[in-house]
Amino acid sequence: MEKFENRVFMSSPTMHGDEQKYIKEAFDTNWIAPLGTNVDAFEKDMAEFIGCDGATALSSGTAAIHLAVKLAGIEADDTVFCSDLTFAATVNPISYEGGNAVFIDAERDTWNMDPAALRKAFQKYDDNVHEDGKLYKKPKAVIVANLYGTPAKLEEIRDICNEYDTVLIEDAAESLGATYKGMQTGRFGVYNAISFNGNKIITTSGGGMLLSDDTEALKKAKFWATQAREDLPYYYHKEIGYNYRMSNIIAGIGRGQLLHLDQHCKKKREIYDNYKEGFRDLPLSMNPFETCSMPNFWLSCILLDRGCKTTPDEIRRKLESYNVESRLIWRPMHMQPVYESNDFIASGDEYVGKDIFERGLCLPSDLKMTEDIQNSVIEIIKTMF
Known part of the structure; x- marks a missing residue:
């Protein structure tokens, strides 16, 4: 088999033309700067799609998680439980506010946060001084990520958070369009974050959104995101703010992309099913879901x-020799040098996330990948066994 002339990407942007309509509207009205009709409409449409009472469009999914962390009241030395098997953007905002991330191991059924490990963490972090002389402060929040578009055990995790009166933040950056028990992901937390990065299921080239039923909290987030400028005829600031608002231009891209979200999800499912069928006789399994x-x-x-x-x-290096992009599974956060001193909690003696990282690989899942190209990728992988 010859090397592919054009690179086979894992997940690249796929435009449809509808985006141009909204971009042109922004240009025609000279509404190029942040905020504008596209931003307002994109927030409204996304909130309605997810099923939340409101949304705030932002510069990135990371910005959305950061503002969710602030809304949860995280301050210096506060404890936050978070998914261990995830991208750093899920957990870095805790450090922005000086908080202490405690990593919760994954479970086998979804590769996401293990509810049993979460409950074990709550039992340990009980606001008491333990035998080691340390104070284990009860967490102010839990951040759960939906890995690679697969929902975590969101209802069970939410119930545990409610039991311990702790704010749940759902990182749905990778799972827009996924459902759990008939409901869209991105609505299970008190605060929820989604991403429109260039490789996501829909994209605005960059950008994200914060969603919640607490519309007053969203107003506060919008205030912080626009440099915390007070409503006065001159620049006046009583709080630290951020330049986090979404551009009216890229919001137009998002409006056009949202029209095709169902189509994108359908194609991604076809890619998954084709891999599953193609690998049925190999010593491997696909990423699981409930x-x-x-x-x-x-x-x-x-x-x-x-x-x-x-x-x-x-396998990754073999695919690369054919100009095919693939990627190892996220390296767990407790294995990252920057977080190696943070606490990590698993439900048992086996570290599930570490095992998935060591044995797992993300395959090209690009919307523009033809069935013939995918079948060729499958054949390349088969030669490795």
Whole structure:
């Protein structure tokens, strides 16, 4: 098999033309700067789609998580429980506010936060001084991520948070369009974040959104996102603010993209199913999900069986030799040098996230990948076994 002339991407932007209508509208009205009719409409449409009472369009999904952390009242030395098997953007905003991230291991059914490990963490962090002389402060928030577009056990996690009277923040950056028990992800937390980065299921090139039923909190977030400028005829600031608001131009891209979200999810599911069928006789499995959920299948991933003679990185390098992009699974946060001193809690003796990282690989899941190209990718991978 010859090397692909054009690179086969994992997940690149896919435009449809509808985006141009809203971009042109912004140009025609000279409404180029942040805020504007596209931003207002994009917030309204997204809130209605997710099922939240309101939304605030921002410069990134990370900005949305940061403002959610601030709304949850996180300050210096506060404890926050968060997913361990995730991208750093899920957890870095805790550090922005001086908080202390405690990482919760993944579970097998979804590769997401393990509810049993979460409950174990709550039992440990009980506002008491333990035998080691340390004070284990009860967390102010829990941040759960939906890995690769697959919903976590959101209802169970939310129930545990409610039991311990702790704010839940849902990081739905990767799972827009996915559902859990018939409801869209991005509405299970008190505050919820989604991303429109260039590789996401829909994109605005960059950008994100904060969603909540607490519309007063969203007003506060919008205030912070526009440099915390007070409503006076001169610049007056009583709080630290941020330049986090979304541009009216890229909001127009988002409005056009949202029209095709269902189409994108359908195509991603076809890619996942084709991989699953193509690999049925190989010593590996696909990234799993619960029957009560419907992922958006943003990225299709494989998990090699234990004892497999090949490794994920060998497959990655083989694919790269054919100009095909793939990526190892997120390295867990407790294994990152910047967070190696943070606490990590698993439900048992086995570290599930670490095992998934060591045996897993994200495969090209691009919307523009033809079935023939995907079948060629499958054949390349088959040669590794």
